[in-house]
Amino acid sequence: MLVDTPYLAIDLEKLQKNIADMAEFAARQGVKLRPHAKAHKIPQIAKMQLKAGAAGITVAKLEEAEVMFAEGIEDILVAYPLVGETKLNRARALLERGCKLTLLVDSPAGALGINAMAWPGGVDVLVKVDTGLKRCGLPPGKELEEFCRWVNGLPHVNFKGLLTHAGHAYACRGPAEVQAVGLREGRDMVAAADALRRQGLRVEEVSIGSTPTAKWGGAVPGVTEIRPGNYVFYDAVQVALGVAKPENCSLRVISTVVSRPARDRAIIDAGAKVLALDQGAHGSGLVRGFGILNNNKWTLTRLSEEHGILEGDDLPEIGAKVDIIPNHACPVVNLARRVYVSNGELWEVAARACSS
Incomplete structure (x- = not known):
């Protein structure tokens, strides 16, 4: 696939x-x-x-x-x-x-x-x-x-x-x-x-x-x-609350580095249209950036519609994959048409955008 x-x-x-x-x-x-x-x-x-x-x-x-x-x-x-x-x-x-x-x-x-x-x-x-x-x-x-x-x-x-x-x-x-x-x-x-x-x-x-x-x-x-x-997914907010650990989180966004415009900045192809702009309910400030990344030296500091801006040390090069546990899994799934499962299956998000 x-x-x-x-x-x-x-x-x-x-x-x-x-x-x-x-x-x-x-x-x-x-x-x-x-x-x-x-x-x-x-x-x-x-x-x-x-x-x-x-x-x-x-x-x-x-x-x-x-x-x-x-x-x-x-x-x-x-x-x-x-x-x-x-x-x-x-x-x-x-x-x-x-x-x-x-x-x-x-x-x-x-x-x-x-x-x-x-x-x-x-x-x-x-x-x-x-x-x-x-x-x-x-x-x-x-x-x-x-x-x-x-x-x-x-x-x-x-x-x-x-x-x-x-x-x-x-x-x-x-x-x-x-x-x-x-x-x-x-x-x-x-x-x-x-x-x-x-x-x-x-x-x-x-x-x-x-x-x-x-x-x-x-x-x-x-x-x-x-x-x-x-609880089926957990996410960065649940981790911040102490409800789950990162290893319990079953949902990730997989992105690619598409640009390295500066030594301390990398751009990935997942922006707000993929990750949403949620930084935790009620403005609690528990989460850092826009998700938990597969390297704790990096922070996803900003999102525009189609771009995610990574900052930190030893940033990945163009073409590298970046895994993200989203801040809030629920709206992220609602933004997707399908999810890819580790057993090779492809599941449609059948109730995506069902808001009425």
Whole structure:
């Protein structure tokens, strides 16, 4: 197979180990694993996760759900509010085709839209809880409890439980802070679920999710489900947080040096259109440059659209290959049409650019 740079390479053995490790953790804790497929957008990887024991998958957007369902994956959680008739009609189409679909709500408008579908038997929903990210969701407390009781009373909606994402863990400065966020995520969610149960509501699911916090929040008694995504690859941000080591990272960008305009500068053929411009969520400043390189004397200091600028000592010559663990694997995969696997296979990124 002729492979030209820049391209994405997956180490299959590392990928399999990462998948198995999280599946084994979930099994030991007695929690369901519902990995987030937005991290990879590749049906082959989703099927590997299911084969390893995942209960289903999570997606961010309906378009991802449509792609994954077309590939034979039936149990799908859309962890994103659906607003508008067009999206609700698409959700209905998935249900009509036999998809076991769970939706997310955090507002009366969202819940009423799903209820108006009048789907026979009702549509399963989880209520989004804000445990500190301050994005979507309601914080634990009276407003959340009142909303859940109201949702539970809708005739065509099946209230199944609570869901959160502790994405603020990406602002942490190291493992101790990640641990604290993860434990609080789990404990706050269990406390919120218990408060609802005391009011007579049946809460089947207490779902938490993020790769950094999965093994902390997932160890809290009462949590029923974890939804990590990035763990299949890991990346420079996860390494900086202490969640993974470089040797755990299964995804790399392979590039070529195309210019040496100065002694202390080399240019590679992977720029922002390959590596994205992500330097870590929340501006935490944990990462250096735009990835971990195969030589720690070098730093990928700048990106333009088609160029990456390397600086450092003993820089590689024109024609040399440079391997890069990206800062954030998820958008990098979304920018690629395909990935090259170490066993010689070529996998299409089937849900690439699926943003609606």
